[in-house]
Amino acid sequence: MKKSKNTTLKDVSIVAGVSVMTVSNVMRGKMGAVSEETRQKVESAVKQLNYKPNVNARNLRASSSKSIGMIISDNDPAFLSDPFISQLVSGLSNVLSAKDYSLDIQGVIPQQFEQANMLSKFSNDGLCAILCGDEQSRKRNIAFLKSIDLPSVVFQETINCRGADIAIIRQEDHGGGYELGKHLVKRKVKKVLFIRSITDWPAIEQRELGLRLAFHEESRRIEFETLASPSENFVDVQETVKKYLAHSTPDVIVGGTDAIAIAAMRMSEHLGFKVPSGILLAGFNGFSLRQFSTPLLTTVTSQAYEMGCRAGEVLLERLSTGRFERKNIVFPTQLLIGDST
């Protein structure tokens, strides 16, 4: 059971009959610095001893860890269950793996963001973060991130980070909301219900603002109401919707995400409303879960996986060139009209 003392460069050098440095050079592929013959000897010794370089020693010397941290601020303990986040992280992870970087992930509840041990350990070369909460608390979080002084990417953020070593990657949520709003205007809605979770997310806020703008631009008056569910949880959303529908009937319900919209759809139908003939429904994201439900939900797409990939790319580029080429990257969204509007 006990780990027999690990083999080191020195062990290899003894077996191969060369110096430690020569082995080191071979290991790091510094060809041209070592003759073919010596290389052969070294490599066979490496194989024979099953030598594995010690990452900590290497990192200590090189003062880099070849690893990126991803911190997710969320109230849900199953922080990866959100499909936006799971796709984002998948993309990020794949890009980093391909470049031999590892990805450290940690979820943290918003109130404890600054205590997250990932942020105190200082053991990553760079950081990615996705923040929730109101603008003020996110501002604090970002100020804290700045104080850590590690190259970082923040997703979906609307707060300006000029001057910090931070890049922002987000999507055109405001525009997407606006486009959906214009579509709903064509459908002649007069009373709109927007549902989101009580947890603030900058992206959701933008979606709402985009919607509002589209309605506001109309000459006729369009009622707009926002409801906050205690969580994005299916049952919570349904309860919230149920209470509302007991006293009021909107022309359309828009969910801050598709999952919210579908919960609302199920409840509306349960209460006897027909979709779309009685109430229209729309959401945001366009991930695969959207297809589970009938009628097919009208939605605004997100490219979460691609955003994760991009984060990996810009962060690695920042690490090698010393600066972010672009510090504000915006992905497009697309209105996908389904059968629910």
Place this chain on the structure above:
Amino acid sequence: MKKSKNTTLKDVSIVAGVSVMTVSNVMRGKMGAVSEETRQKVESAVKQLNYKPNVNARNLRASSSKSIGMIISDNDPAFLSDPFISQLVSGLSNVLSAKDYSLDIQGVIPQQFEQANMLSKFSNDGLCAILCGDEQSRKRNIAFLKSIDLPSVVFQETINCRGADIAIIRQEDHGGGYELGKHLVKRKVKKVLFIRSITDWPAIEQRELGLRLAFHEESRRIEFETLASPSENFVDVQETVKKYLAHSTPDVIVGGTDAIAIAAMRMSEHLGFKVPSGILLAGFNGFSLRQFSTPLLTTVTSQAYEMGCRAGEVLLERLSTGRFERKNIVFPTQLLIGDST
């Protein structure tokens, strides 16, 4: 932009006017080894210099990295999108974070499992893995894991790992399948269609075997057919189902997961079959996406989040006590009868 040379224990010791060792003792909370007065001095110096311990140096010295790797063998690049996996990883991550361990994740396609850089870097104290593929290739993967000789947890595995420093955490998939099968027997099904993705997963195999056993135990003959979809992707599953239903009508369709079952449900209805009056439907997992669809799917639950937590716990225990107390942990499943059967 450039990182000013990091402050070290030595810097702190100079400012505090004490020795390096004293600072080190304070940092590691070795109370009783240092007087209150000195501690104060040191702590104020630490704050003043914003000192952060260098993890690499500490790990080199302690030959431990306080980190666990999680490797996910999957054909889907968005390997975290599967709700079982995202919940598993969330639970694992939370337990590790709470104990000040970090979690490294990497997805890898099954054919390249052994090349995964996570497995060659040797930079984690322990490993978690979830493997797909047929038994033979998983056996190879596990043999490889053994050769790495790191305390490991493998999820959902049915291959015996006796003698290796490996614990298995899985759920009662066979029993769950059996229970669902018995339920369907009561519903008088005569022709069963089981749908899974072409990628082999040991858990799915167990579910199928459990179902088969339940039907086999019946005296009357029950037809059982298995269909492999090119992927778990919604559209792929639908195509697979469509082709089948063109020439044959089962009494029940069971999906290897709820997502598969729901895709099949949507297609069945699309083709004019009624659920459950024409075709029954059932799945596995019971996660939140199940609620998106109507009629509510009959399913067999999984406790993925809890399994992830447990993995963290047993791995940390193994690390501190030197051995796994239990090397085979089985979580129960539960039949949840919905409106689709």
Place this chain on the structure above:
DNA sequence: TTGAAAGCGTTACCAC
């Protein structure tokens, strides 16, 4: 082309 020596920042082990 090869190798010896000097650290990287921390902690274990002993002296004081």
Place this chain on the structure above:
DNA sequence: GTGGTAACGCTTTCAA
């Protein structure tokens, strides 16, 4: 209670 010294395994630097 406190502090000196010697590792941990590697790479940078410089000399041979």
